[in-house]
Amino acid sequence: MASEPLDVSSQIPQKATGPKKSSLLIDHGPHGNESHQRGAEAPNNGLAFPRIVSPNGDLIIEHTDPSSTADNMSWQVSSKLLIEKSPYFRAMLDPVKFAEGRQLAQQVEALNVNSNSHSEFKAENDEGPISLPVVHITANTVTRLCGPDVLGLFIKVLCLDSMDDHVKQSFQGALRIESPSTIAKLIHIADAFNSLDPIKAILHSIDYQYGKKGRASVSRFSTALLKMKEDRIRQIILISKTIQNPVVTRVFTHLLILVGSKFWFNSPEPPSGEYLQWHYLPSNVEEELYYRRQCIMNTITDLQAYFLRAYGALEDTDPSPAPPRSLGAAFTTSSQTRHFQCRAGLANASQCDIFQLGQMVRFFTMRSKTVFLGSNLTDPDFSPDPSSEDEEIETQDQSPASSDVITIIASLRQYPDYQIDEHHGSCGVRRRLLPIIPCIEKYLLDSQGLLGIDYVIWSNIDARHSAEWIGSRKTHSVDVRQAQIVSISAHRRESKSRRWVDRYAEALFTAKSRNWEA
Incomplete structure (x- = not known):
């Protein structure tokens, strides 16, 4: 026995x-x-x-x-x-x-x-x-x-x-x-x-392949990876970090930034009680990935706000006068200094702008669902039917994971070529929006996952400061022309070890202001 x-x-x-x-x-x-x-x-x-x-x-x-x-x-x-x-x-x-x-x-x-x-x-x-x-x-x-x-x-x-x-x-x-x-x-x-x-x-000795599909399937970012479940993404991040595989770590932290996380509904917080290691990444990685995603979302929001502001739906936050895109002073509004966006030079320029603004608001709120129209008059927590409060709380607790950024960009690409009549064929927002989108998209689709975390740098506390987005002082502005960044003003000191494309991506997504049509 x-x-x-x-x-x-x-x-x-x-x-x-x-x-x-x-x-x-x-x-x-x-x-x-x-x-x-x-x-x-x-x-x-x-x-x-x-x-x-x-x-x-x-x-x-x-x-x-x-x-x-x-x-x-x-x-x-x-x-x-x-x-x-x-x-x-x-x-x-x-x-x-x-x-x-x-x-x-x-x-x-x-x-x-x-x-x-x-x-x-x-x-x-x-x-x-x-x-x-x-x-x-x-x-x-x-x-x-x-x-x-x-x-x-x-x-x-x-x-x-x-x-x-x-x-x-x-x-x-x-x-x-x-x-x-x-x-x-x-x-x-x-x-x-x-x-x-x-x-x-x-x-290390067996050269672990991350599953039956092999290492090649996880060493480069592709849109096929967007179908992967969050738990699998996080597991691969943990494994690659543990065995010190910086290529896979960067690709999959990039991927997690794009797809979002069910743990990031409001802000990244450790799950209640005991949890698996990959559910909350250590060394400030969880907070950094969440922050980078929010910077990307803020950049997309800023792009939409740029056009809404141009058509008078938002107040202009830039006191300096923008170069006119209209055909002259005769086509400025009488109530403010905003220039008409209509390019036809006809008497119905005001109607053209109003039409384009209405279609833009409708598209952003109803089709791409990237703009929310709410009210500042009521308390967000107020409900006229108290009996429905429990249902609302339950719905909030079961909120779905965030949409992936690639899907959001793809929805903006579907913006139609609206025109009020046949004489205003060149007045639509689509002709101005689509050339700008690749400036954002090229960083999101980078095969090396440049938005992800480089663990070679991240594991060195002294070098980490140069790679953190969350610790950068956002005082710079970025000028964009078509799909290219043409200038960056007052950007922070950079580490020589970082690639220029990394610096440009960070500059775009963390900028204090952006001129999308410089």
Whole structure:
């Protein structure tokens, strides 16, 4: 029979809660499938026959979940490799530091373990449990979230050197194309056990491919990536950051900026309670990505406001007179100095402008839905029907994720060529709006993900200041002509290590003011 188990569940950090979803299909080791099957048939807790990770292993690790016996698993492992690879197990199995280590040493001595052969601990006819010292891990927030399969995967990585060569090769090949979801959970559980270095090492050595589609599918930004779910995007960011792959990190932080996040409804805040690592990116990355997205949205809003202001729907915030686009002083308004935008030079110039303004407001509010018409007269929280307040609160809590920026830009490209009559064919906003859009779009569609975070720079606190948007002083102005930035005034000091295209993108999206038709 197995020795009395050591309960070390209290030693495991409690870092995350959530539903368990296991995707690991790998179960390697001599007789691994057989031991899995027979263990599942055990009459009590399903732990009679452990999965053999280390063929000559001298220790059993047991995972038990009182609420679900289906999640009860055990593994035969090498205590030497656990101590060598994992600071957590090294400390826990140290007889000087912890009672668990002293109890383990006593069990080993009592069982008279032979370091060269452990066959005497196997039950007769291989029909009973293996009598080896047992370390007992009770299910907790980390193991329930990541799943016992991922815990087993973590243990296999630690004991990789004890596997037979063909088993080791097969294991590494399967791990190389394992799904990002499983690898992200592996990183999460390894971090909880303070044993991240072995995970980094093996992912580097096998050249992890981020799933079956391969590294090429994640190394360059394309619009096909916009279909990816937010959790998968965040998992790949966590993995690429952990294994220090700056190319993938930049592409996928760029992607997250474009698609937005369900956690960014008002502002980026950590999820309530315990959460997975990728749900709130550390080192101020979450705040920086949110800020960059807001800067992009503000730039698109400013472009729309530019044309609404030109047609008199908004007050002019620039006291300096703009160059006239009309045919002369005869075509200025009588109530203010605003020049007519009509280019036909006919008597119905005022009607042309009013028509264009109406169509523009209608398009922005009804078709692209990028402008909201509200009222300043009522309290936004006021409801004439108190009984509907609970429904409104529930609706707010279930608010959908933000639309991706590429879709917004595509909707603006659909602006029709409105004209009041056949004599005003060149007066529409479309002829002025469409040439400007590529100035924004080219940065959004950059294949290298230039809006994303460069972790080579970001990991250096001294160099990070030059790359942060959130810390920049927005005092500069930008002049745009057609699809090009023609001038930037009073921009902040730049790092020589940054590309000019990075500086231009930041300048456009963080500008205090923009002249869209310089």
